[in-house]
Amino acid sequence: MKQSFKMIFSLCLIAVISAVILAKVYMITQPAIIANEKRATENAIYKVVSTATSYKESKSGQTDIFKCYDENNKFCGLAFVAEGVGYQDLIKVMVGVSTDFNKILAIEVIENSETPGLGNRIVTPWFENQFQNLSLQNKITVVKVAPSKDSEIQAITGATISSQAVVDIINNKIEELKEYK
């Protein structure tokens, strides 16, 4: 009896002390963690809508939409996060589109764990810049040669699946947000 009491008591004591310490550390670090996340999102928004100087958050279904305004406070574009499955894991892309939802302004891949050296070249400017000024009249398609239409993207050599995944993710999100425009 005495033995089991000692076991319960010491384990509880250790757990309580740990909980108190962790609560304190959490309280100290939380503001910095939130600030970091916000800064990362903001950087991505200002990158995909390059004329933006401020933004307002709104929602469409489950998706956060960032309405962007330029220095004269004029509505200059929309940004949103599109995510989906890539070759290995989740890919997250920040997409900037024009105010009338007719073309993509720019994209930025913010999270991916594709194969180093192959799939993860979706973060290179060469791949991301292909999306600039891409028409949204039709679905974006992936081709293996130099694009001939304004809704085509050239796949990365050796990483067709990752390239296709990025395009699919963006297509799906845009389809989903169609009603929003």
Next chain:
Amino acid sequence: MQRTNILFSDFIKGLWQQNPTFRLLIGMCPTLAVTSQVQNGLAMGLATAFTLLASSIIISIFRNFIPKEVRIPSYIVIIATFVTIVSLFLKANFPEVSKALGPYVPLIIVNCLILGRQEAFASKNPVQRSIADALGMGIGFTLSLMVLASVREVLGMGTLLGHQVIFGNFRPWVIMLTPPGAFLTLGLLLGLINIIDKAVKARREKKQ
């Protein structure tokens, strides 16, 4: 003098003789996963070393208070506390590193290097010796990860700590950055270290 000697040998054994990665072969999961770049290897090594040191100190101090029957859950709770502190610290101060290491930071909790040292050393020895042991093992682990990561980063990307080190017409060996590259590098380094170790021992025997 005697005591300093013991402390020194407690410390030094983690660097070579009982190096956790190359001699004891424990804690392999983070070793293989995060060593594609030196920066990540260093961060992982330091995070593990800090957790090891902090939990060794606490567990060594309370070694007579913690009942034998519940020692493993007690160690795990203590280790988990320090790992969570490290994880929050990285998220707040080094978001990039924290993102790159992903789930491997929380996995330090079950790294058998840490639990192993508590069970084998800190729970049986006084605080000073446990500190020496933890420092040696922690530094040994960090250095091993950096050696592995250097080989992989140089061959896989042509860079070291992000700086270009191979110039000219070099095509990076992408395989070095992928899991097979981790196994290849580890295997070759283990072989190399065995050869060195044998040579050193043969030499010592000759002297005697």
